[in-house]
Amino acid sequence: MPEQQSPISDAKMQVAALHTEHQAKSVYFLLATTGSAIAFAVYKTSGHSLDWCLLLWGGAIVSWALSWWCGIRNRIRAEMCLECNASMLALTDGTHPYAADPQAETIVKKDFDDNNNSAIKYYRRQLRLLALGVAFFIAWHVTEMAKIEPEAPLTLANPAGATPSAAAQSLP
Numbered sequence: 001m002p003e004q005q006s007p008i009s010d011a012k013m014q015v016a017a018l019h020t021e022h023q024a025k026s027v028y029f030l031l032a033t034t035g036s037a038i039a040f041a042v043y044k045t046s047g048h049s050l051d052w053c054l055l056l057w058g059g060a061i062v063s064w065a066l067s068w069w070c071g072i073r074n075r076i077r078a079e080m081c082l083e084c085n086a087s088m089l090a091l092t093d094g095t096h097p098y099a100a101d102p103q104a105e106t107i108v109k110k111d112f113d114d115n116n117n118s119a120i121k122y123y124r125r126q127l128r129l130l131a132l133g134v135a136f137f138i139a140w141h142v143t144e145m146a147k148i149e150p151e152a153p154l155t156l157a158n159p160a161g162a163t164p165s166a167a168a169q170s171l172p
Helices: 007-044 054-093 104-147
Strands: none
Touching: 007 054, 007 104, 054 104
């Protein structure tokens, strides 16, 4: 007869599955965001000539590209964690080729911890680099705005032959 899991164990498994699913969706959202940010930044510079302000723009592009790379690395490490979980289940069931090795479980646990810690680090880097790219892009945009010459102040022209009204003449 198959072994029954306790309700607490089932609840823990459900929470872990929801957490993993949420984390994956978050990483994929950030991947899409960085790709969109790069595309938007490239679009915004069409027609621009090379100048020092583009260094800030380049900082944004590099930050976003590194953010995207960290997101990919996060997903790879998360996949490796799933493989470790599968290996641990196989070790527990005795179906793993190294199930008889007393150190196999310890090795798999260490691999899981290493991959999990790396996935967490890559996620944090992904988020920080995305924010850094936003800061670079805003700095670039502000410097571009500062370079724009202000327009001449708007003056009201007096049409030929028009005379001010009595109300306008009474103003100080």
